[in-house]
Amino acid sequence: MPGIELKNVTKTFGAATVIDNVSLSIRPHEFMVFLGPSGCGKSTLLRMIAGLESVDAGEIWIGDRRVDQLAPGERRVAMVFQHYALYPHMTVRENMSFGLRNVRLPDAEIDKRVEAAAKMLEIAHLLDRKPGQISGGQRQRVAIGRAIVKEPHLFLFDEPLSNLDAALRVRTRLEIAQLHQRVDAAMIFVTHDQIEAMTLAHRIVVMNNRKIEQIGTPMEIYSRPATTFVASFVGTPAMNFSPVELSDGPNGFVSARLPDGAIVATRIDKASLPISKSFKLGIRAESLEICPVGQGETAGVAQFVERLGDRTLVYVKLSDGLTIVAGDTGNSRVAINDQVGVKFDGSDAHLFDDQDRGHHAVLDGSAT
Amino acid sequence: MTTQLASGAVGRGFGDRLILAATIALAIVMVIPMLWAVGLSLKTNQELLVDTQSVLKAPWTLINYYDILIGSGVFRWLLNSIIVSTGMSLGVLVLSSLAGYGFARLEFPGRNVIFVLVLFGLAIPEQAVILVRHQLFSDLDLHNTYAGLMLPGMSAPFGVFLMTQYFKAIPTEIDEAAMLDNASRFKIFWRVLLPMTLPAQATLGIFTFLHAWNDYWWPMVSGTNQQMYTLTVGIASTQQNFAESAGLGYLMAQAVFASLPVLIVYMFFQKYIVRAVSGAAT
Numbered sequence: 001m002p003g004i005e006l007k008n009v010t011k012t013f014g015a016a017t018v019i020d021n022v023s024l025s026i027r028p029h030e031f032m033v034f035l036g037p038s039g040c041g042k043s044t045l046l047r048m049i050a051g052l053e054s055v056d057a058g059e060i061w062i063g064d065r066r067v068d069q070l071a072p073g074e075r076r077v078a079m080v081f082q083h084y085a086l087y088p089h090m091t092v093r094e095n096m097s098f099g100l101r102n103v104r105l106p107d108a109e110i111d112k113r114v115e116a117a118a119k120m121l122e123i124a125h126l127l128d129r130k131p132g133q134i135s136g137g138q139r140q141r142v143a144i145g146r147a148i149v150k151e152p153h154l155f156l157f158d159e160p161l162s163n164l165d166a167a168l169r170v171r172t173r174l175e176i177a178q179l180h181q182r183v184d185a186a187m188i189f190v191t192h193d194q195i196e197a198m199t200l201a202h203r204i205v206v207m208n209n210r211k212i213e214q215i216g217t218p219m220e221i222y223s224r225p226a227t228t229f230v231a232s233f234v235g236t237p238a239m240n241f242s243p244v245e246l247s248d249g250p251n252g253f254v255s256a257r258l259p260d261g262a263i264v265a266t267r268i269d270k271a272s273l274p275i276s277k278s279f280k281l282g283i284r285a286e287s288l289e290i291c292p293v294g295q296g297e298t299a300g301v302a303q304f305v306e307r308l309g310d311r312t313l314v315y316v317k318l319s320d321g322l323t324i325v326a327g328d329t330g331n332s333r334v335a336i337n338d339q340v341g342v343k344f345d346g347s348d349a350h351l352f353d354d355q356d357r358g359h360h361a362v363l364d365g366s367a368t
Numbered sequence: 369m370t371t372q373l374a375s376g377a378v379g380r381g382f383g384d385r386l387i388l389a390a391t392i393a394l395a396i397v398m399v400i401p402m403l404w405a406v407g408l409s410l411k412t413n414q415e416l417l418v419d420t421q422s423v424l425k426a427p428w429t430l431i432n433y434y435d436i437l438i439g440s441g442v443f444r445w446l447l448n449s450i451i452v453s454t455g456m457s458l459g460v461l462v463l464s465s466l467a468g469y470g471f472a473r474l475e476f477p478g479r480n481v482i483f484v485l486v487l488f489g490l491a492i493p494e495q496a497v498i499l500v501r502h503q504l505f506s507d508l509d510l511h512n513t514y515a516g517l518m519l520p521g522m523s524a525p526f527g528v529f530l531m532t533q534y535f536k537a538i539p540t541e542i543d544e545a546a547m548l549d550n551a552s553r554f555k556i557f558w559r560v561l562l563p564m565t566l567p568a569q570a571t572l573g574i575f576t577f578l579h580a581w582n583d584y585w586w587p588m589v590s591g592t593n594q595q596m597y598t599l600t601v602g603i604a605s606t607q608q609n610f611a612e613s614a615g616l617g618y619l620m621a622q623a624v625f626a627s628l629p630v631l632i633v634y635m636f637f638q639k640y641i642v643r644a645v646s647g648a649a650t
Contacts, residue, residue: 052544073550085541089563098559099549146545 002063002153003028004049004186009058009068011044018044020210021058026154026188027202031180034190035197036207037233042190043158045207049188050079050156062153073102078147079156083163084139086131086146092118093127096146113149120182121145121175137168144176148183157189161196173199194234198222206230224360228352231282237313240288240324244281244351246273253362256281256351259320262298264346267361276353283350288326289343290314290334296341300324302334316342402627409433409621416616432621442622444595445602450629452517452587452598453580459522460576461569468531468565469557473543483532489525494585502589512593521580527572534568535561570640574633581630599626 004026011019019041026032034042047053049060051072060068067075086095093114100110118124121141126134131142140160147155157176161169177200180187191197197204198218206213206221206229214226225231231239242258249255254270256279257263264281273279293299303323304315312332317323326342334340351359407423408416409432415422436442470476471483501520502511510516538561546556562569587598597605603622606615634641 050544050548052547072544072547077548079545079548081541081545083539083541085539085545087542087546087560087564089566098546098551102550102555146549150549 002065003030004154004188005059005061006045006049007059007061009045009048009060010056011041011048011053012056018210019048022212023058024205024212024215026186029184029186031177031187031189031200031202033197033201033204034188034207035192035194035204035234036213037192040207041210042192042205042207046079046156046158046188046190049075049154050077051075052079073099075154076150076152077154077156078150078152079158080140080143080147080160082159084131084143086139086142088131091128091130092123092134092142092145095131095142096127096149099146099150110149113151114145117145117148120148120179137164137172140164140172141175144179148179151185153185155183155185155187157187159190159192161191161193176200194236198234204234206233208233223348225282225350225358227356227358228280228282229356231350231352231358235284237285237325239282239284239350241352242281242322242324244279246270246279246351254351256346256349258298258318259322260298260318262318262342262344264297264344264349266346266349266351268349268351268359269362272362273351273359274353274355274357276355278354280352281349282352282358283344283346284348285313285325285327287345287348288324289345290316290326290328290332291341291343293339293341296343298344299339299341302336302338302340305332305334305336307332314340316340318342405620406624408617409624411617413615413617420616432617433625435618436621436625440606440622441594441597441602442599442625445597445599446626446629448514448517448591448596448602449581449599449626451514453577455514455518456521456580457573457576459518460524460527461573463522464524464527464531464572465562465565465569467528468533468535469561471528471532472535473540473561486525486528489523490529494520498586498589505590511590512596514596516590517587517596517598518580520586521576521583524572524576527576530568530572531565534565538564567640567643570637571643574637574641577633578630 004024006022006024009019009022010017022045034045036042044053048055048068051067051070051074055068058068059066062075062077087098090098096114096117097110100113114127115124118127121144123138123141123145126138126142131139134142140163143160160176161172164172173196176187176189189196189200198221201218203215203217204221205215208229214221214230216224216226221230221234225234225239228241232241244256244258244264246254246256247263248270249265252270253265253267254273255263255265258281264283266281289296298318300316300318302314303317306313306315308330310330312328312330312334314326314328314332314334315323316326324342326340328334347361349361353359404423408420410428410430411423412429412431467486471479505511505516505519510519542560542564543556546560551560582600583598584600584604588601588604591597591601594602594605603619603626606619606622
């Protein structure tokens, strides 16, 4: 199976640039997720790969074929749309076989592929029904089946789970992951849901404002965010940020001093930090622990308490006015307006320089 | 709560009964003239000349229908009406669908301006253009031809508007899915989108057919040869005097006969007509 290569791809609508010089390699059989907020350009990029949007500059290659000038049907890609895009007047069988008939595949081969896909997706009993006679989840399976029968080099999914209810979304997500194991093709999945991205992807492309912010495995994206945008977009709740002043810490690491005077000992190698006018500390809620006043690095007032069952999130307003989110146990007794202490575990803290580049704790436990 | 529900139910029941009563009254107003026409058609012309109230008394006869069968030009006019109405309906459906698809899906210079110009056609009464049209058709030697009777009705701004809106309402994802399925643009139009517009086609087709069937003015202007009369013109031509004091039964028999095809259309397409009218009201 071929890989996919995007080389300096740009797209403009009038004066507005919606994809700005994007380059990207997708390995054969890789599951790649484009993650980002609405309007970041992820769907446009997907549609450019599909051939539904023209490429104004740059090249798109699938294997050794340059495809950006080819019609959508000639690219050997299949797409599953957000709203299914089934042909309502055709039966499920006709929907799945329509593309194969257009390339004049023999009837026996069409039947074989449709039956096999229907069996795999457990929709064989629906083949003679029309889309209006089946449920939303079943329609999504038909849409996936329509893609499978084409035996494409590349599957494209454009937010395919967003129309499903929560339970069905989880189930379909699992099924898509299983499908990827069964078919010999790469997949690109567009979503704004970080859970979908984290659970499905081999690698995630985080996009913001028409550009790629970071490409990496889900844990790289989560643990070593390249920018404050990635750090805040991925992970729930969003990462806490605070301007800090740096000082020397033990073992060549730096310590960060928050505006309220709290000192956070990090495991970020001082030697690896660039010269920067300012730094911002980023630290996730799970690295902040609620404790009695006086036992932590800082203290504040609980402004809001979010009970999630297995854990509790406490929004704490510090003395300098900054609000941070800290984790507590599921049966936390913290109430609104309580004075609480906050203990920092700086071993997973991040620093962001004035160019918005992230710097992270060393991986092997010692400074270089 | 129970009281409120009960009074609500009573209120709805009274409202329903009021609407039913009004509907029955209107239906009577509509149906009585039709039944009267049927009644007149079943009486001899001589009896009617003496007293039209004789409709209510026996004897009744089918003599007027027999006269139609043996001596009238009504069959020819019926055939003409069927050809003109069917041809015009098909023409409107084909042209409006193509134009609607074009306006909804294709990008070309001046698209919006041309669409507005088409809509202007809705505001221009036929009377305003009939002299010019008559002259044009005369120059083209189209009077007293089926083409001459059908062509003016085929320019249907409402049809173009309706189909444009209908095509616009279909998500473009459908087109895109078909493009990824290797379908050509024509195939997308013909196999994918056009079948999805069938409800609109049915509405447009029925209304165009009924309009063409009932049209009187242009067929009277263009079809001056008796062989090219449509039913409306033909029946009017058999009126023997202004008050129609003579030959009333025969005239009514022709009118009833002429109504039969439209009644058949109504019976078969009732569902679509009701849907179209209720759709227009919402």
